[in-house]
Amino acid sequence: PAAAARTQFIDELSDSTEVVEMEDTPFQYFVEKHSWDGLRDIIHSSRKYSGMIINKAPHDFQFVQKHDESGPHSHRLYYLGMPYGSRENSLLYSEIPKKIRKEALLVLSWKQMLDHFQATPHHGVYSREEELLRERKRLGVFGITSYDHHARSGLFLFQASNSLFYCRDGGHNGFIQASPMKPVEIKTQCSGTRMDPKISPGDPSFIAFINNNDLWVSSIETGEERRLTFCHKGLNNVKDDPKSAGVATFVIQEEFDRFTGYWWSPAAPEDADGGRTLQLLYEEVDESDVEVIHVPSPALEERKADVYRYPRTGSKNPQITLKLAEIRTDHLGRIVSTQDKELVLPFTTLFPGVEYIARAGWTQDGKYAWAVLLDRSQQKLQLVLLPPALFITVSEDQTQWQERAEAVPEGVHPYIIYQETTDIWINVHDIFYPFVQTSDDEITFLWVNESKTGFCHLYKITTQLQQGYDFRCPVKEEVALTSGEWEVLARHGSKIWVNEATKLVYFQGTKDTPLEHHLYVVSYDCPGDVVRLTKPGFSHSCSVSQSFDMFVSHYSNVSTPPCVHVYKLVGPESDPLHKEPEFWASMMEAAGCPGDYIPPEIFSFASKSGFDLYGMLYKPHNLIPGRKHPTILFVYGGPQVAIAGAPVTVWMAYDTGYTERYMDVPENNQPGYEAGSVALHVDKLPNEPNRLLILHGFLDENVHFFHTNFLVSQLIRAGKPYQLQIYPNERHSIRCPESGEHYEITLLHFLQQHL
Numbered sequence: 001p002a003a004a005a006r007t008q009f010i011d012e013l014s015d016s017t018e019v020v021e022m023e024d025t026p027f028q029y030f031v032e033k034h035s036w037d038g039l040r041d042i043i044h045s046s047r048k049y050s051g052m053i054i055n056k057a058p059h060d061f062q063f064v065q066k067h068d069e070s071g072p073h074s075h076r077l078y079y080l081g082m083p084y085g086s087r088e089n090s091l092l093y094s095e096i097p098k099k100i101r102k103e104a105l106l107v108l109s110w111k112q113m114l115d116h117f118q119a120t121p122h123h124g125v126y127s128r129e130e131e132l133l134r135e136r137k138r139l140g141v142f143g144i145t146s147y148d149h150h151a152r153s154g155l156f157l158f159q160a161s162n163s164l165f166y167c168r169d170g171g172h173n174g175f176i177q178a179s180p181m182k183p184v185e186i187k188t189q190c191s192g193t194r195m196d197p198k199i200s201p202g203d204p205s206f207i208a209f210i211n212n213n214d215l216w217v218s219s220i221e222t223g224e225e226r227r228l229t230f231c232h233k234g235l236n237n238v239k240d241d242p243k244s245a246g247v248a249t250f251v252i253q254e255e256f257d258r259f260t261g262y263w264w265s266p267a268a269p270e271d272a273d274g275g276r277t278l279q280l281l282y283e284e285v286d287e288s289d290v291e292v293i294h295v296p297s298p299a300l301e302e303r304k305a306d307v308y309r310y311p312r313t314g315s316k317n318p319q320i321t322l323k324l325a326e327i328r329t330d331h332l333g334r335i336v337s338t339q340d341k342e343l344v345l346p347f348t349t350l351f352p353g354v355e356y357i358a359r360a361g362w363t364q365d366g367k368y369a370w371a372v373l374l375d376r377s378q379q380k381l382q383l384v385l386l387p388p389a390l391f392i393t394v395s396e397d398q399t400q401w402q403e404r405a406e407a408v409p410e411g412v413h414p415y416i417i418y419q420e421t422t423d424i425w426i427n428v429h430d431i432f433y434p435f436v437q438t439s440d441d442e443i444t445f446l447w448v449n450e451s452k453t454g455f456c457h458l459y460k461i462t463t464q465l466q467q468g469y470d471f472r473c474p475v476k477e478e479v480a481l482t483s484g485e486w487e488v489l490a491r492h493g494s495k496i497w498v499n500e501a502t503k504l505v506y507f508q509g510t511k512d513t514p515l516e517h518h519l520y521v522v523s524y525d526c527p528g529d530v531v532r533l534t535k536p537g538f539s540h541s542c543s544v545s546q547s548f549d550m551f552v553s554h555y556s557n558v559s560t561p562p563c564v565h566v567y568k569l570v571g572p573e574s575d576p577l578h579k580e581p582e583f584w585a586s587m588m589e590a591a592g593c594p595g596d597y598i599p600p601e602i603f604s605f606a607s608k609s610g611f612d613l614y615g616m617l618y619k620p621h622n623l624i625p626g627r628k629h630p631t632i633l634f635v636y637g638g639p640q641v642a643i644a645g646a647p648v649t650v651w652m653a654y655d656t657g658y659t660e661r662y663m664d665v666p667e668n669n670q671p672g673y674e675a676g677s678v679a680l681h682v683d684k685l686p687n688e689p690n691r692l693l694i695l696h697g698f699l700d701e702n703v704h705f706f707h708t709n710f711l712v713s714q715l716i717r718a719g720k721p722y723q724l725q726i727y728p729n730e731r732h733s734i735r736c737p738e739s740g741e742h743y744e745i746t747l748l749h750f751l752q753q754h755l
Contacts, residue, residue, distance in 0.1 A: 031630060032622055033752050036745065043744045047737070053561050053591055056082050058092065058110070061552050062149050063545035064170045074098045075550060076170060077566070077587075078156075080144060083110055088120050088143030091156065093169070094587060096550070096566060106585040108566070113169060115180035119143040119160035127162060127193040128306075131298075132701070135731050136253040148197065150204040151546070157199050157207055164188075164197050164209065166220060186218060189225060196246070196260050200278055202268025202366070205333055208280060213244035215262055215282055217327055217338075224335050228325040231284060238307040239292055246282040249318055251311060254702060255657030256358050256428050257492060261285070262325075265388075267366025274331030279388060281369045283357055284323050289316040295701045298729060308701055313652060313659035314666040317355055321347035322371065324391035341391035344408045350471075351382070351414075356657070358428040363443075364436050368415075372432070378425045378661045383418040383432070384471075385443070390414065414471045417443060417463040422451040425661045429456070429490035433498050433505075441465050442476060446498065446505060446524060448490045456490050457482045458507060460524050481527045485611075486510045489517060497544040498524075502576040506544050506551075512536060515602065515614060519544075519551060523577055533569070533581045552587065558616070559599040564588040596621050630755040642755065643747060645695045646703045646732055649679040649711040653704065679711045682718045689721040690754035695743065697730035723750070 034042065058081035065075050075096040080089050094108040120142040126134065139145055147158040154171025157164065165183040188194060190211040200206040205221040213232040218225045229245035246262035253259050262282035270276055287309040294305040311317045324341040343350060355376035362369050368385040389412045392404060420426055433446040442464045450456040458481040463473050482488055489508040497506040503525035508517055511530060519533045519542040533551070534540040540555040549569050556562040564587040571579035600616040607613045620629055632642045648654050651673045652666055666673050674680055685692060696708040708724070715722050725746055727739050734740045 031752055031755075032620075034748075036749060039745045039748050039752075040741070043741050043748070047741060047744070049591075049594065056588070057554055057562050058564055058587055059554070060146065061543040062151075063543070063547070063550060063552075064151060064154075065545070065547045072097055072099075075545060075547075077108075077552065078113075078149065078169075080147070081110060082141070082143075083112065086143075089141050089145060090114060090117070090119065091144055091147060091158065091167075096585060100584060107589065108585050108587050110587075112180040113156075113167065115182050117160070117183060121162050129193050129195050130159075130162075133195070133253075133259065134735075135702070135733060136250075137259060138733055140733075140735065148199050150199045150201065153204040155199055155204045157197050158183075159195070159197060162193060164194050164207070166207075184220075186220060187223070188218070190216065196262075198260075198262075198264055200264050200268065201266040202264070203276055203278055203329070203333075206278060206327070208246075208262065208264065210246050210262075213241075213247055215246040215280065215325060217278075217280075217325075217335075219333060219335065221333050222335075226327070226335055226338055228280070228327070228338055229282070229284070229323075229340060238309065242287040242290070242309070244285050244287075245323070246280075247285065248283075249285055249287070250309070251317070251655050251657040252356065252358075255655065255661075256356065257430075258359060263361050263369070265362050265366040265369070266364060267362075275336065276329045276333075278327040278329070279366070280325040280327075281360060281362065281386075282323055282325060283360070284321050286319040288319070290318055291315050293704065295704060296699055298699060306699075306701070310701075310704075311656045313654055313656050313663070315656070317376070317656055320357055322357065322360070322369070322386065324369075324388060339393050341393050342404075344390055344392055344404050344412075351384070353380070354382070359430070359432070361432075363434045367437070368434075370432070370434070372428065374426065374428070376656075376660065377664065379422050381420040381426045381428075382416050383447070385415040385417055385465075387412050387414075411467075413467060415463075415465050415467075415473050416471045417445075417465070417473050418447065418461060418475065419472065420449065420451050424451075426451060427456075427491060430492075430494055431458075431488075431490045431496055431507075433496060435500070446481075446496065448488055453483070455485060456487045457484075458488050458496075458505065458522070458524075460527075479527060481505065481522050481524055482507075482509070482511075482530055484511065486514070495543075497548065499548045499576075502548070504548070504576060506533075506548070508540070508542060514612075515539070516557075517541065519553065521577060529577060531577055533567075550584065551581070556590070558602065559593070561590040561593065562588070563590045630751075632751065632755070641692070643693045643695070643750065646697060646700055647678070647694065647707060647711070648703055649707040650677045652677070653706060653710075679707075679714050682711070682714045682720055685715070685718075685720050687720065690723065690750075691721070693723045693725065693746075693750045695725045695727070695746065697727045697732060697734065699728075699730060700732045702732040 058079040060080045062078040063075050066073055073095045076093055077096055078093045081092045082089055091113045092110045093113055094110060100106050144158050144160050147156055149156055152171055154168045155166060157166045164186040167181050167183040192212045194209040194211050197207055197209040206217055206219055208217050212234055215228045217228055231243035231245040233241045235241040248258050248261045262280050265279040268276045268278050290309040290311050293308050293310040295308060297304040297306045326339040326341060328336045330336050351373055353375045354373040356374040357371055358374050359372040368387055371384050373382045373384060389409055392407050427450055429448050431448045435444045437443055442462055444462045447459050447461055448456050449459055460479045460481055461475060462477040464476050466473055487510050494508055503523055504521050505524050506521045509520055511520060512518060516539045518540055520530050521533060522530045534553055538555040538557045540553045542551050542553045544551045550566060552566050554562055554564045565583060566585045567581040568584045569579040570582050598621060600618045602616055604612045604614045651659055663669050663672050694708055696705055698705055730739050734743055
């Protein structure tokens with residue numbers, strides 16, 4: 001969900017006397033009150049402890065298997081992490097030994113890949129593009145926050161210090177065992193920030209990136225750089241420069257978790273002269289019809305406003321299409337030519353009713369591009385294969401669509417290989433694994449579906465590639481690999497790992513309990529046993545090695561801070577499904593809990609729908625038996641009447657992707673929009689002071705400050721009391737540590753004084 005606190009006040013809330021009237025007199029309630037400075041000390045130490053635990057943990061793991069049989073190590077594990085004494089993320093690695101002493105705890109050392117490298121921009125100032133991407137991704141750490149890795153060549157590519165860098169380690173040339181290396185900066189003629197860099201999988205001497213809303217390519221071997229698209233004019237006025245190529249728009253990033261708009265083909269076929277053809281699928285966007293909004297600029301002293309395109313619910317979304325960029329090289333890897341190719345027919349003609357390109361990519365062999373398409377109501381999803389021949393270079397004389405269509409070979413058309421429809425909404429997920437085709441007339445893939453049973457489960461699907469009505473292809477077979485009243489985790493970057501040699505698929509899910517995430521394995525050839533690989537009592541986030549013999553787990557529970565451990569899967573090769581995980585090494589041990597830490601109690605109760613609902617109860621450190629204590633109910637989305645943080649107060653002013661998913665467009669649900677917009681119901685709020693605290697970042701470009709502005713104006717008009725805390729230099733998520741501390745102190749102080 002987009003907003004950090006979707007605050008909806010319950011309509012049934014009546015006048016203040018009913019709200020505060022209790023059978024016990026107030027003096028029976030015990031509250032230990034702290035001064036502002038006392039709370040500040042508590043919050044400061046608490047945030048320091050939790051920040052240390054959260055930010056220090058390694059993440060974004062990449063296993064690389066060593067092929068040197070005589071060496072002592074089986075794998076090198078690459079990752080991002082924050083080394084001891086550092087305040088920024090860096091690219092690190094650890095060596096995993098082939099043999100261990102089982103009676104001793106082996107803690108792997110974190111080794112720096114980069115030598116004295118400053119990854120954070122000077123004074124921590126990011127470009128506007130980077131700052132907004134950090135906001136969409138909810139990034140709080142500094143330094144290197146992501147990297148691309150090409151396993152065969154050992155190439156690492158990353159963004160840092162407002163530039164692009166690469167280094168090599170591993171690959172077919174072996175591992176560099178020396179001291180940390182100096183990364184190579186990729187020089188450029190571009191002005192502005194280069195964003196979203198990616199290595200070409202078919203030819204790792206080439207990288208692509210976004211600059212000023214257009215797609216570029218660069219060779220790290222020859223130093224050549226070429227602009228591939230010419231959508232953006234480079235004007236300062238957003239109104240007059242509405243197009244972009246390869247860039248995910250605001251709603252796609254915020255509400256659909258897609259942060260890129262282009263995808264390299266894995267294939268780079270070599271021609272007779274030794275040259276290659278590289279292809280990139282990309283999304284072209286035209287926001288001409290999208291509403292322009294103004295948000296105060298971070299540079300408040302300049303008294304300027306930032307301008308954004310923001311599609312309000314019920315208004316027009318961007319116009320979208322898919323295109324193909326093609327690069328031809330000679331036998332020396334030099335760029336010979338580039339071409340920009342369009343779909344043979346308009347996107348809206350090929351795919352009528354499609355509003356969002358939710359996901360896209362290529363099949364393993366590069367034979368097809370693919371895309372997941374959604375209609376505006378998000379009740380119809382189509383999984384589409386796109387043959388590259390469907391994209392053509394349009395010459396000046398091919399002005400008519402009929403002439404374009406005649407340029408496409410016979411039988412070349414899209415294939416809709418899977419379709420879902422529901423009368424509720426479809427949650428977009430990240431799980432699609434197409435197998436390499438064994439015949440030209442069908443394709444088999446792994447997919448998850450939630451709409452069939454109400455629970456997200458894995459399926460193996462075979463579809464016949466036959467042109468049917470509106471490019472629909474018949475599904476030949478659909479086999480459920482998992483089932484039951486539990487979920488396969490498939491969103492927010494969740495992955496599956498498919499071992500085609502053993503025909504096993506590894507995934508994360510909630511089979512044992514909804515309170516814990518575990519790593520499981522199941523056969524996709526003979527579905528049956530679903531085997532758990534992680535230990536119960538904890539919630540795990542895992543990464544599996546490419547050789548499927550090891551995995552790393554970041555796990556914790558309410559009484560144990562996070563650990564990061566490496567496990568080896570051991571057992572007979574004859575029964576790979578039932579291999580046992582054996583603890584191998586530790587990457588991070590749990591920090592000690594503070595002495596006064598009391599873990600929350602987990603409770604559950606049966607809902608009217610028949611399912612158990614769970615919650616956590618945090619009790620005060622100084623709980624006095626027999627006395628009642630004021631209690632705070634925190635539910636994301638409300639009813640947080642107990643404070644409203646960056647609230648949506650008028651649903652007509654929020655974005656299309658989120659709002660329409662649950663509420664339809666305003667013209668179809670006017671009563672719902674009115675009933676759910678708290679600013680239209682201020683008469684139901686209490687008349688006593690200190691009953692409502694509103695907090696909002698003034699620069700919020702997601703839930704605009706307009707929401708709080710309008711609510712406050714309505715409160716004043718109705719003569720209602722309120723308190724308002726503004727954070728002048730913050731957006732929707734609070735990034736500055738000092739602002740974060742102030743926010744938490746303000747909440748606690750308000751509650752202890754007035755609850």
